[in-house]
Amino acid sequence: AQRVTQPEKLLSVFKGAPVELKCNYSYSGSPELFWYVQYSRQRLQLLLRHISRESIKGFTADLNKGETSFHLKKPFAQEEDSAMYYCALAIYNTDKLIFGTGTRLQVFP
Amino acid sequence: DVKVTQSSRYLVKRTGEKVFLECVQDMDHENMFWYRQDPGLGLRLIYFSYDVKMKEKGDIPEGYSVSREKKERFSLILESASTNQTSMYLCASTPQGTSTDTQYFGPGTRLTVL
Numbered sequence A: 001a002q003r004v005t006q007p008e009k010l011l012s013v014f015k016g017a018p019v020e021l022k023c024n025y026s027y028s029g030s031p032e033l034f035w036y037v038q039y040s041r042q043r044l045q046l047l048l049r050h051i052s053r054e055s056i057k058g059f060t061a062d063l064n065k066g067e068t069s070f071h072l073k074k075p076f077a078q079e080e081d082s083a084m085y086y087c088a089l090a091i092y093n094t095d096k097l098i099f100g101t102g103t104r105l106q107v108f109p
Numbered sequence B: 001d002v003k004v005t006q007s008s009r010y011l012v013k014r015t016g017e018k019v020f021l022e023c024v025q026d027m028d029h030e031n032m033f034w035y036r037q038d039p040g041l042g043l044r045l046i047y048f049s050y051d052v053k054m055k056e057k058g059d060i061p062e063g064y065s066v067s068r069e070k071k072e073r074f075s076l077i078l079e080s081a082s083t084n085q086t087s088m089y090l091c092a093s094t095p096q097g098t099s100t101d102t103q104y105f106g107p108g109t110r111l112t113v114l
Helices: none
Strands: A003-005 A010-014 A019-021 A024-026 A032-038 A045-049 A072-074 A083-091 A096-099 A103-108 B004-006 B010-013 B019-025 B031-038 B042-051 B054-057 B065-070 B073-078 B087-094 B109-113
Touching: A003 A083, A003 A096, A010 A019, A019 A103, A096 B042, B004 B087, B010 B019, B019 B031, B019 B087, B019 B109, B031 B073, B042 B065, B042 B073, B054 B065, B073 B087
Parallel strands: A010 A103, B010 B109
Antiparallel strands: A003 A024, A019 A072, A032 A045, A032 A083, A083 A096, A083 A103, B004 B019, B019 B073, B031 B042, B031 B087, B042 B054, B065 B073, B087 B109
């Protein structure tokens, strides 16, 4: 079955601490994975996608096919990183995404 | 810059009412989506449209229908609203054949059914 799992509903850290938001997937094909973010009172938007191998706002995510994971990491969290983060999996040949249940990141000063 | 707009930011309706949620995009995208967003459940796909007058059920279509008469507009219809349809509804669009491209989201409509 196709599934995206985000085990943490809430992750709380202090400013300057490292952050890792976990994402695991289940998919029989070759996965295309994304992280979307929703800041308070803003619309959901793409943060990064694994095929781009980019770092956005200091965040990176590496696809680990062996562990079927796509964890989002940042070495030093900032208060402005506080938001809701969703991991998403693209379903081949459909243009559809499957979203995880989301993790709320709280960064305290 | 892609713009996806939704007709209402907040909506309050009574049980049994027929409810229309409208979504418009200005980038000539073929694909449009309706999701509902609930705490602890994430985003769940209600319906998907890949062209005018074409639609496909998502994961939770029960109690909903959709209409796509024009390419830029995708409507979600609650034929008889119920309290368990109280939720945040998000519309999104994307070009066709671009599963690795971003989905562009609207601001959302928070629907409360009393």
